[in-house]
Amino acid sequence: MFKHAQLESVKAWIGDPTHGALPLHxxxxxxxRQLILDGALDAGRPLPASRALAxxxxxxxxxxxxxYGQLHAEGFIERRVGSGSFVSGKLQRTPGRSSAPRTGARPGPAPAPQPGPHLSQRGAALFRDGGVRDFPAPRPFAPGVPETRGFPLHTWERLQRQVLKEHGTQALRHGPPQGVEALRRxxxxxxxxERGGHATAERVLVLTSSQQAMTLCAHVLLDPGERIFIEDPVYHGARKAFDAAGLRCVPVPLDGQGMQVARLGADAEPARAVFVTPSHQFPTGTTLALERxxxxxxxxxxRQAWIIEDDYDSEFHYAGRPTACVQGLDAHERTIYIGTFTKSLFPGLRIGYMVLPPQLVAPMTVARTLLDGHSAPIPQLTLARFMEDGHFGAHVRAMRGVYAKRRDVLAELIHRHLGDFLAPTVPAGGMQMPCTLSCDIPERTLIDHARRAGIELLGLSGLHASDGGQPGFLMGFAAYTPAEMESAVEALAEVLRKSSSSTHGQGPRDRG
Incomplete structure (x- = not known):
């Protein structure tokens, strides 16, 4: 059973008005979870029986x-038939955490002022100078493209008319560089x-895209020549943003539980940041384990380093709920959380965001003014109303069902028509399916031949920093109907057969 103080902490947490938007469970x-993270419940500690706690x-x-079911799914507790529920034995208390969970209550004496953030030389110069205050149809199987034909356009138009009626010509002016408050809220x-984060409107920075967010992180937080750990393989947009900033990207290999985090501490040369896609790794689809x-x-x-967490398509999971984001677990405020509406709604919206540690809000906002000043107010206000009225959640739920069916259709089509050439890995979430080549045709050759046949493929080899990456493709399925995918798969099968017969007379590898 819980001690009296622990039970009272749970009661205080669930009774706090600031948590009122969350369902009771x-x-x-x-x-x-907070009791566990704070060390108030040690590893192996039994939890009260569900009937007694209720x-x-x-x-x-x-x-x-x-x-309890969600705590078990996230790895915080273990459930043993006939014995009950216990705090996971894999978890250890993180030094520096308080002994009681945060309840959202107003603190007593004001904390001492925190030292200013350690910015890059370039980022510090941008902050000091004050910035600038003036404010095509996708082809199968392009990855990361959402279905837009089912978007509730009439609802969006109605809400936009409401925004224009309410705000009038004020909506045509420059917007605040941090973003419209209603949308940040x-x-x-x-x-x-939805993601178990610790966010407030004051910590949100609205941007045009997650790519802009990564560019800001690269330029504001690190100096040219400094090291940043990245996943291997890694999202190509992140790698290009870091390379463009002159950073030294250090690849960290993956396994079935995501990035091998232990290698970060074993690296003798320090790094100032790490880039991760923990909820749904790009491109492998693995989930970073809780202990990692x-x-x-x-x-x-x-290390007083930064975690750059890209949560690019976490809305689309097809089995249970996704694990909580890293930002929500980080009591030390070293995590920058990146999200986007490009994939959950439509690419033309051009709205992404970061949830920042408090000490980075002002430097990042000032630096952003030198990129594009601000995001357009009308789409921001419309999106805010779209979310507040529940339309965003409804649309995501509808698309989740559509995408899950399309994922299954693509997997079946690949097995039926391309089984001699490709081995798919059916993802538990996301909008694309990694497929490794099981024939001896060069990856680049197939990409070029497929493009001439009207098919877009993203090669897997180029996403690896090392030479150990297996060739293959990332095939998007979200934006294409079953009929469109069937036609494209049949065309791709023809491309593969022709390429196989013309490449040194080689066919599919013997997979037996």
Whole structure:
């Protein structure tokens, strides 16, 4: 059973008005999660039986079971048949955490002023100078492209008319460089509710894209020549942003549990940052294990380094709920969380965002003014209303169902028509499917031949920093109907057959 103080902490957490937007089971889950993270519940500690805890909290047993189920799915607890629930033995207390969970209550004495953030020389110069205050149809199988034909355009148009009627010509003026407050508030609510984050409107910076966010991180946080750890393989847009800033990218290999975080601490030469896609790694689709997330946070705390977390398509998961974002687990405020609406809504919207540690909000906002000044107010205000009225959540849920079916269709089509050439890995989420080549045709040759046949393929080899990457493709499925995919797969099969017969007379590899 919980000690009296622990039970009272859970009651205080779930009764705090600042958590009122969360469902009851989520409040219980996060309160217990915080007790575990703060070390108030040690590894291996038994938890109260769901019936007993429900009685103590005055809630239904199903509510407690839902909370325990999510804690188990995220790896915080273990459930043993006939024995009960226990804090996971893999977890260790992170030094520097308080002994009680945050409750959102107003603190007593004001904390001492924190030292200013350690910026790059370029970032410090941008902050000092004050910045500038003036404010095609996709082809199969291009990855990362959402379906736009089912977007509720009439709803969007209606909300935009409401915005124009309410704001008039004021909506035509320059917007604040940090973003419209209504949208920042809606984003913070979304990140907290859906991703388990710790966000406030004051910590959100609205941008045009996640690419802009990575460029800002590269230029503001690090100097040319400094090292940044990246996943191997890695999202090509991130690698290009870091290379353009003159950073030294250090690849870290992956396994079935994501980035091998232990290698960061074993590296003798320090690095100032790490870039990760923990919820749905690009391009492999793996999820970073909970113990590695906590180890990553501890590494950043010890080294005073930054974690750049790209949560690019976490809305689209097809089995249960996704694990909480790293930012929501980081009590030391070393994580920059990046999100985008390009994939969850439509690319033409051009709205992304960062949730920043408080000490980075002003430097990042000032630096942003030198890139494009601000994001257009009318789309921001419309999106804020779209989210507040529940349309965003409804659209994402609808697309989640559509994409899951299309993923299954593509997997079946590949097995039926391309089984001698490609081996797909069916992802648990996301909008694209990695497929490795099981024949001896050069990857680059196939990409070129497929493009001439009207098919877009993203090669996997080029996403690896090392030479050990297996050739293959990343095939997007979200934007294409089953009929469109079937036609494209048949065309791709013909391309592969022709390429196979013309490449030194070689056919598919013997996979037996």
């Amino acid at each position: 989520a409040r219980i889950q996060r309160a217990i 009685k103590s909290l005055g809630v239904s047993r199903d509510t407690v079971e839902s909370a 809606a984003i913070a609510d979304h990140v907290n509710l 997330r906590l180890a990553l946070i501890e590494w950043a705390r010890q």
